[in-house]
Amino acid sequence: xxxxxxxxxxxxxxxxxxxxxxxxxxxxxxxxxxxxxxxxxxxxxxxxxxxxxxxxxxxxxxxxxxxxxxxxxxxxxxxxxx
Amino acid sequence: xxxxxxxxxxxxxxxxxxxxxxxxxxxxxxxxxxxxxxxxxxxxxxxxxxxxxxxxxxxxxxxxxxxxxxxxxxxxxxxxxxxxxxxxxxxxxxxxxxxxxxxxxxxxxxxxxxxxxxxxxxxxxxxxxxxxxxxxxxxxxxxxxxxxxxxxxxxxxxxxxxxxxxxxxxxxxxxxxxxxxxxxxxxx
Numbered sequence: 001x002x003x004x005x006x007x008x009x010x011x012x013x014x015x016x017x018x019x020x021x022x023x024x025x026x027x028x029x030x031x032x033x034x035x036x037x038x039x040x041x042x043x044x045x046x047x048x049x050x051x052x053x054x055x056x057x058x059x060x061x062x063x064x065x066x067x068x069x070x071x072x073x074x075x076x077x078x079x080x081x082x
Numbered sequence: 083x084x085x086x087x088x089x090x091x092x093x094x095x096x097x098x099x100x101x102x103x104x105x106x107x108x109x110x111x112x113x114x115x116x117x118x119x120x121x122x123x124x125x126x127x128x129x130x131x132x133x134x135x136x137x138x139x140x141x142x143x144x145x146x147x148x149x150x151x152x153x154x155x156x157x158x159x160x161x162x163x164x165x166x167x168x169x170x171x172x173x174x175x176x177x178x179x180x181x182x183x184x185x186x187x188x189x190x191x192x193x194x195x196x197x198x199x200x201x202x203x204x205x206x207x208x209x210x211x212x213x214x215x216x217x218x219x220x221x222x223x224x225x226x227x228x229x230x231x232x233x234x235x236x237x238x239x240x241x242x243x244x245x246x247x248x249x250x251x252x253x254x255x256x257x258x259x260x261x262x263x264x265x266x267x268x269x270x
Binding site: 019 | 143147210
């Protein structure tokens, strides 16, 4: 069972290493409007704890994180900025 | 029956409004944790020093921190225009190189160039961000990269010798004023 989100934008960070997945995620979110959902895929094994830390610091909501065959998929909802 | 429908409608409407308010409040709720990161890159102008500083600086900016990096002494090399590809990694006296060699070998001419070439190859193969790429992201995301005025004087480096987008070169007091209110200070 998995929760379905309406995905507004996709970002492929597969094959990239730290810190690029986080930097690209931040840049993508900056170009989106509040409430929209970004789907980010990465193969960096550190991306999961890093995305959780990113979410805690910035407030952008990490809706779901899953892993299948070495590929991590994250769903992040952009929150209202200030 | 009509009265019941009306009451039901009102209830539904009230509940929907409540949910919308809740959702909006949640979206507006954002941890206000402004943090400041101050990094002094003083001692070295090597690939490893550049990476340590720029990875932390750009990630700090992505985490919505206020980031300032001060480049002094050999660290200024990292900001020199067109110099990013000339940065080196030094195997001499470095026991942690992937291919370890005795100092008597790593002191030979060409060994620094060789170690640098190997490292650059790895960076390319493993799709690790390059130094110019990280510098660009740093500037784009509002990181302040201060060149040290004294070091510029000392090494005879002009403002136009440095990459574009930098603030006016400053002295120790400017950096210390910024670092004085920092939550994290790092020396690289």
